[in-house]
Amino acid sequence: MIDDLLLLHLKKIGMNEYEAKVYGILSALRVASAREIHEHTRIPRGRIYETLTSLSEKGFVASSGRSPARYSPVDVTQTFERLKKESVESLEGIYQRLKALETETPEPLMQGYELRTEWTRENQIRMMLKRAKSEVILLCNDDELLTRYNSEISRAAKRVPVYLVVEREELARIVQIKCYHGGNDIDSSLFRHSTEENIGVSMKLLLMADRRESVSIMEDNGNETGIFICPDIYASYLSRKILQEIEQIDRVRKRGESRVTQSTDAPERE
Template sequence: MIDDSLLLELKKIGMSEYEAKVYGILSALRVASAREIHEQTRIPRGRIYETLTSLAEKGFVVSSGKLPVRYSPIDASQTFERLKKESIDSLEGLYQRLKVLETETPEQLMQGYELRTEWTRDTQIRMMLRRAKTEIILLCNDMEFLTRYANDISRAAKRIPLYLVVGREELGGVTQVKCYVGGNDIESSFFHAEAGDAMGISLKLLLMADRRESLSVMEENGTITGVFICPDMYAGYLSRKILQEIEQVERSRKKI
């Protein structure tokens, strides 16, 4: 979560209480909708759009401009280098430069973001499972991850088609949803890399939602990292290939 000391520092550079909370949450999540920001900050819904508009006008965030509208912080290094330079100018000069920024075309929003903390990865995974509208494909070969998200997976499966692909049949018993196993391509590419391809990286989880966004969690030399991509131009193709290869595990065989 965002601690009070960070909020205080953000307010020192001119942000309001709500602006500091929204910007702090977006900096952690990288991409979120107004509703998701409301759920994380508990800021009244009526103030969320007002706050996001204010942050956009000040050059701190950009929106996707497409439905559903998603928001993301502009790169922090660029933002604060600009603020440091502008701090030597008068308030009038700062105001004029911010007004110029309002007329510029926003940088492209949707791209890959590294999710470095457990809280950020956990929150983004749960939000993806909640906001998916048409389809979810989830590849997982880790008992701890399946146990952690079992309830979220079950709730999502009641709304839309959800394909849970596991590396071992017995993992299917962790949740109450249908589970699947893949063929040789899925096994060698995601769960059990061939010796010649081994790079010391193991996949913990791959989540694709609506064939347009993806989140992968990997472990390398004991360090876990996550990558969120939206829109993911390969998600549609990869989703179709996975669905062509998987087969359902009989429930009678899904025992741990």
């Protein structure tokens, strides 16, 4: 008389197995005694009264009060309108409390996490590109990494400004968005180091999102590792400095072509 799907839905609103069966049977019979409910549900007699009392306290069932007592479900429309109202009020209360916790909880100190496996590095980069809300600055000097994250970079560029800085111009052809050259300072400080600096680690990728979190992928003697920092207290300053120095690659190329043309067109001196 009562299907398993209905029992499942009744459990989802907080009923246990016996409560769901008793309420379902009462809804079908409309009025029944404890004995009749037992006969239809096969729930032990000792548990029937306990279950009916619980359903009454929750506002699902009403008793005639006579002996022997007969039970019936409270008007379904009235019951579920009450449940919807209580559910909305409960969710609103949870929401307000969580929002209050956001403002009450102080910003954590800068924390760094080593990303030792390829999976953790990939997962972190993809998540940062996906959740960026205002800006992405990406420095990359590795064609394999650019190819791997091509789709995520392109999708991010449709939502927020993405500044992709590459050292070599041929890397700009991999991703179909505007690319930038960083100039000598960025090239020598981030992409490569002089022998005098005695730094053996090379940077393959640096990603900064919303000027508050960063992930860097580095290589040392063939071993790749990553560092994720959030909140990164240096990301805001470094982002501003990078944006001040970069120049769109097309403009750099055109300026070079213009110089070649001027040199070619210059009259020969006698």
